[in-house]
Amino acid sequence: MTHARRLTLAHLWLAFAAFAVACVLGVWQMWARSPLPAPLLTANAYFTSVTAHGVAMAYVLTTFMVMGFGYYVAETALGRPLPFPRIAWLAFLVGILGVAMAVVTIFGGTATVLFTFYPPLTASPWFYIGLVLVVAASWAWCGIMIAAMAGWKRENPGRPVPLAMFATVANAVMWLWTTVGVSAELVFQVIPAAFGWNLGIDVGLSRTLFSWTLHAIVYFWLIPSYIAFYTMAPQAAGGRLYSDTMGRLTFILFLIYSLPVGMHHLFMDPQQSNAFKFLQMSLTALVAAPTLLTVFTITASMEIAGRLRGGRGLFGWIAALPWERPMVLATGLAFFMLWFGGGGGLINMSYGMNAMVHNTSWVTAHFHLIFGGTVVIMYFAIAYAIWPTLTGRTPASLKAQRVQLWLWFIGMMVLTLPWHYLGLQGQWRRVATFNYADPIIAAWGPWVLVSFAGGLILLASAGLFIWNLLEFHRARAVAFSALRPLYAVAVHPPARVPAALNGFALWNVLVLVLMIAAYGYPIAQAFWINAPQAIIHRVDGRG
Amino acid sequence: MAVSEEAILRSELRWTIVVTGTITVIMVAILYAGIVHHINPPSNIETVDPKTLHLTGEFTEENLGTSIDAGGQITARMVATQFAFQPQCILLPANKRVTLRFASPDVIHGILVTGTNVNTMIVPGYVSQVHTVFTRTGDLLMPCHEYCGLGHSQMWATVRVVPEAEFKPDGSGRALCDAR
Ligand code: HEM
Numbered sequence: 257m258t259h260a261r262r263l264t265l266a267h268l269w270l271a272f273a274a275f276a277v278a279c280v281l282g283v284w285q286m287w288a289r290s291p292l293p294a295p296l297l298t299a300n301a302y303f304t305s306v307t308a309h310g311v312a313m314a315y316v317l318t319t320f321m322v323m324g325f326g327y328y329v330a331e332t333a334l335g336r337p338l339p340f341p342r343i344a345w346l347a348f349l350v351g352i353l354g355v356a357m358a359v360v361t362i363f364g365g366t367a368t369v370l371f372t373f374y375p376p377l378t379a380s381p382w383f384y385i386g387l388v389l390v391v392a393a394s395w396a397w398c399g400i401m402i403a404a405m406a407g408w409k410r411e412n413p414g415r416p417v418p419l420a421m422f423a424t425v426a427n428a429v430m431w432l433w434t435t436v437g438v439s440a441e442l443v444f445q446v447i448p449a450a451f452g453w454n455l456g457i458d459v460g461l462s463r464t465l466f467s468w469t470l471h472a473i474v475y476f477w478l479i480p481s482y483i484a485f486y487t488m489a490p491q492a493a494g495g496r497l498y499s500d501t502m503g504r505l506t507f508i509l510f511l512i513y514s515l516p517v518g519m520h521h522l523f524m525d526p527q528q529s530n531a532f533k534f535l536q537m538s539l540t541a542l543v544a545a546p547t548l549l550t551v552f553t554i555t556a557s558m559e560i561a562g563r564l565r566g567g568r569g570l571f572g573w574i575a576a577l578p579w580e581r582p583m584v585l586a587t588g589l590a591f592f593m594l595w596f597g598g599g600g601g602l603i604n605m606s607y608g609m610n611a612m613v614h615n616t617s618w619v620t621a622h623f624h625l626i627f628g629g630t631v632v633i634m635y636f637a638i639a640y641a642i643w644p645t646l647t648g649r650t651p652a653s654l655k656a657q658r659v660q661l662w663l664w665f666i667g668m669m670v671l672t673l674p675w676h677y678l679g680l681q682g683q684w685r686r687v688a689t690f691n692y693a694d695p696i697i698a699a700w701g702p703w704v705l706v707s708f709a710g711g712l713i714l715l716a717s718a719g720l721f722i723w724n725l726l727e728f729h730r731a732r733a734v735a736f737s738a739l740r741p742l743y744a745v746a747v748h749p750p751a752r753v754p755a756a757l758n759g760f761a762l763w764n765v766l767v768l769v770l771m772i773a774a775y776g777y778p779i780a781q782a783f784w785i786n787a788p789q790a791i792i793h794r795v796d797g798r799g
Numbered sequence: 800m801a802v803s804e805e806a807i808l809r810s811e812l813r814w815t816i817v818v819t820g821t822i823t824v825i826m827v828a829i830l831y832a833g834i835v836h837h838i839n840p841p842s843n844i845e846t847v848d849p850k851t852l853h854l855t856g857e858f859t860e861e862n863l864g865t866s867i868d869a870g871g872q873i874t875a876r877m878v879a880t881q882f883a884f885q886p887q888c889i890l891l892p893a894n895k896r897v898t899l900r901f902a903s904p905d906v907i908h909g910i911l912v913t914g915t916n917v918n919t920m921i922v923p924g925y926v927s928q929v930h931t932v933f934t935r936t937g938d939l940l941m942p943c944h945e946y947c948g949l950g951h952s953q954m955w956a957t958v959r960v961v962p963e964a965e966f967k968p969d970g971s972g973r974a975l976c977d978a979r
Pocket residue numbers: 278279280282283285286289306309310311313314317370371372620624627628629632671684685686687688710711712714715
């Protein structure tokens with residue numbers, strides 16, 4: 257096995273192990289919020305659990321999945337060995353060390369601050385340093401991805417970079433920009449405060465810096481799923497990618513518009529003006545564009561596959577698609593959830609309507625649907641597609657994989673639809689126990705129980721997923737030659753593409769300009785408003 | 800597949816027009832709501848020192864709760880602190896424009912009022928201000944909606960909305976829940 261494949265296996269196993277544990281915690285949390293008495297429930301246990309669940313899902317599952325998949329794409333799409341494998345292993349070890357530090361501090365009770373960095377509530381410094389190490393590992397990954405693409409371009413002058421790799425590098429470049437905000441917040445504000453070197457902190461500034469990261473990080477999690485949409489799904493369906501250029505354009509738009517928009521998380525904050533909230537909201541509206549373009553291109557690609565398989569009529573091609581293949585099924589289910597989740601997202605971003613939903617259960621339900629649903633179901637599909645090429649083994653029947661994907665989809669709908677509804681009723685998020693003696697809250701009880709049932713279905717699906725992965729290690733071996741290539745070819749594969757669609761230099765300049773326009777003043781204002789500092793509140797018992 | 804490159808390009812251009820149109824409609828709707836209906840988020844950028852909040856200025860104890868000024872402006876002031884609001888209940892009239900003002904001496908909190916669109920973060924260092932009109936009378940629940948520590952789940956207050964005729968401030972222009 258090559259370095260890249262061993263790296264991929266190590267990263268993906270870590271990602272999915274964290275995911276499985278976090279699912280157990282998630283179900284228990286929903287139980288705690290329901291009218292049924294949950295075992296072991298105290299405020300401390302609940303917030304320890306939500307911190308662990310949030311960190312595991314948002315930082316560990318995602319970062320290691322993105323990295324592991326990136327190493328895989330760099331080797332297979334470019335068809336050359338991964339550069340700097342030793343640095344990649346070192347980064348993996350640093351990442352594991354960081355995760356271990358986070359686990360120890362969270363379960364040691366010195367980091368019950370949830371997964372968002374909102375001082376003056378401050379955890380043990382080792383919690384933050386652990387997470388900085390995870391980010392540092394991902395920076396090494398970014399460097400390796402950029403180097404891999406540059407190396408390929410040198411060997412293949414003038415040829416278009418394969419779309420899967422182009423998208424992976426778009427994600428790496430975006431992630432370098434994304435992490436600037438949270439790193440500045442941690443290094444200059446939060447970690448010094450956590451060590452006790454600072455007694456006060458400018459909270460308006462820290463929230464603004466965190467918002468810099470908060471939206472683009474979601475696209476960092478999402479891009480592997482989009483790579484699967486563009487390259488793996490049309491291939492699995494037996495078709496072709498409708499348009500390679502549209503794919504490139506989509507990933508470039510993600511790079512540009514996911515960054516200068518984070519302030520839509522601060523609509524309800526007092527420290528920023530309507531002018532910048534409005535500006536960033538307008539830019540947010542534009543991120544709908546790459547998503548809508550993707551829906552079009554992927555649907556058209558699937559139509560090609562359906563018609564090649566004999567589908568006729570306006571909708572006949574849909575029935576003709578090979579739904580028994582996990583990648584095709586997952587794409588269909590992911591798109592279904594994307595419609596709901598995208599609609600919800602439009603409400604969140606609307607400046608005025610945000611007041612109706614901000615910090616209610618609507619928001620938690622929304623990101624479970626779009627992130628836990630659309631994104632994670634594609635992580636499953638990617639795992640099912642690449643694992644046989646990693647171990648050389650595959651189970652005789654794919655039925656268990658299809659059942660697992662359906663369970664995840666059904667569970668996610670059952671979990672999130674009532675959860676959304678409760679948000680509109682005013683149920684708020686991040687609460688360990690509700691006072692069900694209050695008549696308003698009592699009426700919410702039955703709906704929380706439905707969500708709890710959805711959680712149990714999801715847990716069953718997560719268990720089956722792990723079992724399915726183990727099957728790839730113990731099933732009867734198959735020959736490598738039996739495995740189809742993974743990435744689709746375009747209907748008209750481009751022989752050449754303009755330099756702007758084959759690299760990121762130009763786009764980095766544009767991002768810089770947009771970031772200065774969107775965040776320059778909002779960050780700089782902290783230095784002349786000079787808001788009075790808040791006193792640090794440490795939760796680790798030292799302050 | 801016999802789809803020519805030109806046909807693909809044409810279909811993509813058509814779709815791009817649809818996408819542009821959709822986004823334009825959404826933007827116009829939001830602009831309309833903001834400009835015509837004054838639906839804007841709370842963004843007053845007003846600072847206050849969390850360390851001296853309780854000692855001087857508008858958020859000292861005797862100023863908290865609802866008061867009506869000489870011009871008839873109705874303002875309710877509250878302090879959000881781990882893990883309670885001061886006061887625990889505010890009294891307000893229905894169908895009149897009221898202003899809510901909040902500050903925190905410790906960590907970040909936030910509030911919403913169930914059944915309404917009142918919503919704001921409460922960030923230490925800043926005053927949060929929301930203008931609204933309550934149309935329904937009764938006791939509304941106002942929970943803290945941002946995690947503020949282990950007691951967060953127990954942190955809530957009541958907004959008591961009474962018909963305009965029953966809203967009777969005392970001689971100094973103040974109206975309190977328990978004074979009724
Ligand atoms: C077994 C399925 C799951 C269940 C039952 C579940 C349930 C929950 C619950 C009850 C909360 C606490 C919400 C609150 O206190 O307001 C929560 C938080 C969270 N969940 Fe899940 N979850 C599940 C899967 C996932 C997945 C797959 C992801 C993403 C990949 C995810 C990401 C998160 C995050 C980031 C938070 C933190 C939210 C916050 O701090 O407000 N969850 N989840």
